Amino acid sequence: MHIAVVLRIVPDLSEEIEIAESGTEIDREWIGLKLNEFDDHALEEAVLLKEASGARVTAVALSGEGAERQLQTAIARGADDAVIVAHDLEGVVGARAAALLLAPIVSELGADLVLTGVQTPEDVFGQLAPYLAGALSWPTINAVAGVTPDGAGLTVSQEYSGGFAARFSVQGPAVLGIQTASRPPRYVSGTKLRQATSLAIPSRPSELPAGFAAQAVSALAAPARGHGAEMLSGSAEEVAAKVVDLLAARGLVGA
Amino acid sequence: MKVLLYIDLLDGVATPLSRELAAGARALAGKNGMIDAVVLGRSPDVVAGLDVDRVLTAPDLAGQEYNPVVHTAWVEQAVAESAPDLILFGNSTSGIDLAPALAIRRGVPLIGYCTSVRIHENGIEAQSQIYGGKLVATSRAGLPVLVMVNPGAFAEEPASGRTAEVVTLSAPAGQHAGTVTLLSTTKPDPEAVDITKSDRLLCVGRGIGDEDSIEEAREAAGLLGGELVGSRPIVDAGWLPKERQVGKSGRKVKPRLYLALGVSGAPEHIEGMGSSDLIVAINTDAAAPIFDYAHIGATVDVADFLPAFKEALSERAG
Numbered sequence: 387m388h389i390a391v392v393l394r395i396v397p398d399l400s401e402e403i404e405i406a407e408s409g410t411e412i413d414r415e416w417i418g419l420k421l422n423e424f425d426d427h428a429l430e431e432a433v434l435l436k437e438a439s440g441a442r443v444t445a446v447a448l449s450g451e452g453a454e455r456q457l458q459t460a461i462a463r464g465a466d467d468a469v470i471v472a473h474d475l476e477g478v479v480g481a482r483a484a485a486l487l488l489a490p491i492v493s494e495l496g497a498d499l500v501l502t503g504v505q506t507p508e509d510v511f512g513q514l515a516p517y518l519a520g521a522l523s524w525p526t527i528n529a530v531a532g533v534t535p536d537g538a539g540l541t542v543s544q545e546y547s548g549g550f551a552a553r554f555s556v557q558g559p560a561v562l563g564i565q566t567a568s569r570p571p572r573y574v575s576g577t578k579l580r581q582a583t584s585l586a587i588p589s590r591p592s593e594l595p596a597g598f599a600a601q602a603v604s605a606l607a608a609p610a611r612g613h614g615a616e617m618l619s620g621s622a623e624e625v626a627a628k629v630v631d632l633l634a635a636r637g638l639v640g641a
Numbered sequence: 642m643k644v645l646l647y648i649d650l651l652d653g654v655a656t657p658l659s660r661e662l663a664a665g666a667r668a669l670a671g672k673n674g675m676i677d678a679v680v681l682g683r684s685p686d687v688v689a690g691l692d693v694d695r696v697l698t699a700p701d702l703a704g705q706e707y708n709p710v711v712h713t714a715w716v717e718q719a720v721a722e723s724a725p726d727l728i729l730f731g732n733s734t735s736g737i738d739l740a741p742a743l744a745i746r747r748g749v750p751l752i753g754y755c756t757s758v759r760i761h762e763n764g765i766e767a768q769s770q771i772y773g774g775k776l777v778a779t780s781r782a783g784l785p786v787l788v789m790v791n792p793g794a795f796a797e798e799p800a801s802g803r804t805a806e807v808v809t810l811s812a813p814a815g816q817h818a819g820t821v822t823l824l825s826t827t828k829p830d831p832e833a834v835d836i837t838k839s840d841r842l843l844c845v846g847r848g849i850g851d852e853d854s855i856e857e858a859r860e861a862a863g864l865l866g867g868e869l870v871g872s873r874p875i876v877d878a879g880w881l882p883k884e885r886q887v888g889k890s891g892r893k894v895k896p897r898l899y900l901a902l903g904v905s906g907a908p909e910h911i912e913g914m915g916s917s918d919l920i921v922a923i924n925t926d927a928a929a930p931i932f933d934y935a936h937i938g939a940t941v942d943v944a945d946f947l948p949a950f951k952e953a954l955s956e957r958a959g
Contacts, residue, residue: 397772399772399773399775399905400905400926402928403772403775403776403928405776412772412776423874427877481741482741482744482745482751485745486745504737505737507771507772507773508771508772509753509754510752510753510754510769510771510778510780511750511751511752511753511780512740512741512744512751512753512789513737513741513753515737516737516738516739516740516741516742517741517742517744517745519742520741520742520743520744520745520746521745525709525710525713525820525821526709526738526742527709527738527821528709528734528737528738529734529737529890531890541824542821544709544734545734545890546651546733546734546735546890547651547656547733547734547889547890547893548651548829548892548893549828549829549883549884549891549892550651550652550826550827550828550829551826551827552706552707552823552824552825552826552827553823553824553825553826553827554708554821554822554823554824555821555822555824556820556821557820557822558820560821563737565890566873566877569879570877570878570879601750601751601752601780601782602780603771603778603779603780604766604779604780604781605778605779606771606776606777606778606779607776607777607779608775608776608777609770609774609775609776609777609930609933610777614932614933615920615922615932615933615934615935615936615937615938616936616937616938617932617938617939617940618937618938618939619939620939620941621941621945622941622942622945622946622949623945623949625923625939625941625946625949626946626949626950626952626953627949627953629900629921629937629939629950629953630950630953630954630957632921632937633865633898633921634957636898636919638841638865638897638898638919639865639866639954639957639958
């Protein structure tokens with residue numbers, strides 16, 4: 387089995403997000419970037435599959451800020467190799483365009499399984515895994531919470547709302563949108579990470595089909611605040627005391 | 642306008658989101674518009690009372706549970722036969738499986754995470770959650786278009802008196818490379834704690850810090866007379882079991898009190914607890930979306946709040 391894991395760098399949502407002057411995108415000049423959380427799980431699941439079945443893992447990312455470093459880290463985490471997909475698009479590449487750029491690369495690599503995160507914070511126009519599956523004419527399963535080898539194929543667990551779930555047997559190629567890896571993403575030592583920074587990552591070019599036009603956001607805005615919270619001030623101790631008083635007044639403290 | 646909507650089934654029943662979609666479809670199509678609902682694996686009776694004109698069914702799939710490959714093929718067939726202007730999916734597991742692949746194969750635009758949809762000029766305009774709910778994106782598309790809708794974007798309507806015509810779809814031609822076979826389905830464990838039954842929930846999110854704080858939070862929940870629950874990252878990390886997860890892929894709760902500690906308020910979490918009677922949120926990030934839904938909030942550190950909260954509760958009790 388040859389697994390391609392697609393990694394994406396996204397804005398760090400723990401930081402303040404500001405709208406750029408254009409009004410249609412965020413200001414990226416100072417925003418922190420990080421590996422998409424669900425892609426982190428996808429990489430872990432790929433390495434777990436490698437350890438269980440001897441599969442080969444290739445980490446893949448579109449060219450852009452942070453891509454090379456993230457792919458080097460992926461190798462330190464257990465990927466066998468990595469490739470940057472070079473393109474000439476500017477700005478954020480949406481999931482549909484990314485799928486069209488990645489599909490021929492997946493075929494060139496000879497991968498027969500693609501793992502990526504189920505979504506990113508920027509997926510307004512759809513998610514990568516099902517788009518890539520559509521472009522490849524492969525099956526897709528999303529909201530995946532565990533993949534294990536099963537003979538020549540895989541057993542894939544899919545989650546639905548309300549605690550419902552299903553297990554599928556997958557034979558043949560597929561694109562999986564990972565929600566949770568079978569175990570939390572592993573820690574990699576600083577030594578291994580430093581060693582990885584000297585790795586050269588090869589690049590393969592790709593381009594969009596003629597006539598492709600990406601969808602675009604016409605405006606970004608802060609959400610209309612509903613009632614908003616009544617904010618309590620003071621130290622943590624003062625706030626705690628106020629909260630307990632408020633709860634007691636509502637009969638919510640005690641048995 | 643002609644609208645096609647996919648009916649998501651859970652345990653053989655149309656989901657609340659699917660019922661909202663039907664109401665939204667009628668609001669957009671108008672009383673003279675045509676609405677087709679795709680129902681796969683169950684009888685058309687599952688949409689009885691919904692205001693749709695036709696139910697497109699596949700008798701070949703009777704009694705079969707959801708399978709993404711099978712449903713992909715039948716939904717494409719439904720789109721080919723229905724030729725809709727607008728195709729609606731819920732923002733759900735099946736919606737993600739089915740909608741984007743359909744969109745790219747048919748060359749149709751798609752707008753996801755929609756919290757509102759309206760007709761605009763010759764197409765639609767939609768608002769979507771983006772960046773974990775911190776911002777709202779407005780976008781437009783011409784017809785035909787595919788839209789994935791969040792829970793709560795449309796309000797479910799009372800039962801309609803309309804009787805839908807039942808149409809049998811022709812069997813789709815061809816399948817994907819590779820096969821996917823259902824092995825088993827699972828429901829929530831009836832023996833596990835049922836957090837939906839507790840009227841006081843204390844939820845820990847990523848801002849709780851480390852696993853050592855979970856025990857302190859559990860003690861606080863106990864002093865409160867409630868249950869400890871967690872957001873998805875806490876359960877993914879193995880710090881709490883799945884049955885204590887609140888959110889889109891966990892349980893939906895509506896307690897009298899929901900105390901959210903270190904929870905950012907991502908849309909998927911709000912989906913699970915946004916209707917709680919009283920929401921108190923503690924988070925050091927003043928811009929955290931949770932404060933748009935909370936009734937009471939404070940930006941103190943959870944690590945300082947939690948021991949003080951336990952002490953205040955103990956003093957009140959003792």
